[in-house]
Amino acid sequence: MARPREFDESAAVESAMHAFWAHGYEATSTQDLCDATGLGRSSVYNTFTSKKALFERSLTHYTDSQLTARQALLEGPGTAAERLTALLTTTIDSELERNRRGCLVVNTLAELGMPDDGIGAALRSDTERNLAMLTECAREGVLDGSLRSGRDPADVAQFVLNTVTGLKVMSRRDTSREAMYAVADLALSAVVA
Amino acid sequence: MARPREFDESAAVESAMHAFWAHGYEATSTQDLCDATGLGRSSVYNTFTSKKALFERSLTHYTDSQLTARQALLEGPGTAAERLTALLTTTIDSELERNRRGCLVVNTLAELGMPDDGIGAALRSDTERNLAMLTECAREGVLDGSLRSGRDPADVAQFVLNTVTGLKVMSRRDTSREAMYAVADLALSAVVA
């Protein structure tokens, strides 16, 4: 029983996410967010409270969508080795499609570290969920025989996450696609049977 | 035949570097730089022209000192495998000593990408020099038999750089020392003979 919204809230979050993604947290002004979302200042603050809160929304939106895509891949068909291979190749490909903007999570980690607030909590949660998925995949790899045994699955998960994280930074360097594939290949050689 | 400086220029660069390192480029204000260096605004601008120019000085100071230390290690005694092992362990140790501030190069890459200016040039130069050193080390490793053969030394270099870069981001996560060592161990297992 009041005036309805004139915009789609989740679409606004999506737009804000791209603005933060492209320029980082500090370098994105509230005016940039208004421009990106098409909203007036009042609507932005009325809906999202503050720049930081909107960033947190954007970040969790990013991690959630990224995580579901990754989950579909890691819990999909094929051997664990095949799924890890697919994870690395799609990481490289999508990273290059993004015009070397890198990854919002990694960029945020580098820019803000682990703040003692919702942003840090979102980063922590993302890390844990990724590690959980990768650990499970590593465990399955030992069972299906596609991955080397003798390693703690949690360590394998950390290693894969480290490689993926590294690739997301390497994409911001000038690193060529071929070099990135070579990195992925070498990393896989450490874990596949 | 004029009024002499009242401060040490390179000491000021060192202080500015730590300020940028701790908070990133955007989040470090010119006032922060004055506080960190102990200089007045006039002295800062008279000596370093602009915030960006001072950042560039700070960044090259960082890369130069980091590179000489790394060079001493990679071109030092021992087999190539031993030197690469030492590189990874000292990377982890020094990264943890820094209170998880991460690496200025990686943080800058994530925050600013590869700008088309002196900063981008400094980042590019640092990458190339690191890859050159690592490539040479990988080549030597094939000769001294400590590293697996059959891989392009340039690819091995990219892989090691990727691992190191990843670890520098992982240090900004909550990643434990043990997990980081496990990552290093797995990475080494891919390249050592």
Add this chain to the structure above:
DNA sequence: CGCGTTTTGTACTGACCGATCCACAACCAA
């Protein structure tokens, strides 16, 4: 001692920052 030159401290610039205020618009229920 002054004179030329550079550094330094301080005040200041216009622009922009994140955030708020408020009048008005738009809707629903009564």
Add this chain to the structure above:
DNA sequence: TTGGTTGTGGATCGGTCAGTACAAAACGCG
């Protein structure tokens, strides 16, 4: 239609931003 409630646009808030202007200060040199 009217009253209650929420959304919106635009002006505006105090504060900070990077950078500058300028005069006093500190030296080397004659």
